[in-house]
Amino acid sequence: MRNDVRRLRVENGLSQGELGAVLGVSRQTINAIEAGRYNPSLALAIGIARYFTTTVEEVFHVD
Numbered sequence: 001m002r003n004d005v006r007r008l009r010v011e012n013g014l015s016q017g018e019l020g021a022v023l024g025v026s027r028q029t030i031n032a033i034e035a036g037r038y039n040p041s042l043a044l045a046i047g048i049a050r051y052f053t054t055t056v057e058e059v060f061h062v063d
Contacts, residue, residue, distance in 0.1 A: 006034040
């Protein structure tokens with residue numbers, strides 16, 4: 001599954017650690033999501049989308 005987490009994070013001037021802290025996960029988790037090595041739980045995916053004021057479908061793309 002592809003995602004736009006890195007693009008959204010960079011556009012908003014956040015480090016992986018800062019985004020992780022806001023969402024209650026580690027920097028490593030954000031890194032793994034961005035690299036496509038980890039698919040987040042539904043709760044985390046919704047949290048990411050809400051943080052960036054968008055939808056889950058706009059952030060995550062099923063290939």
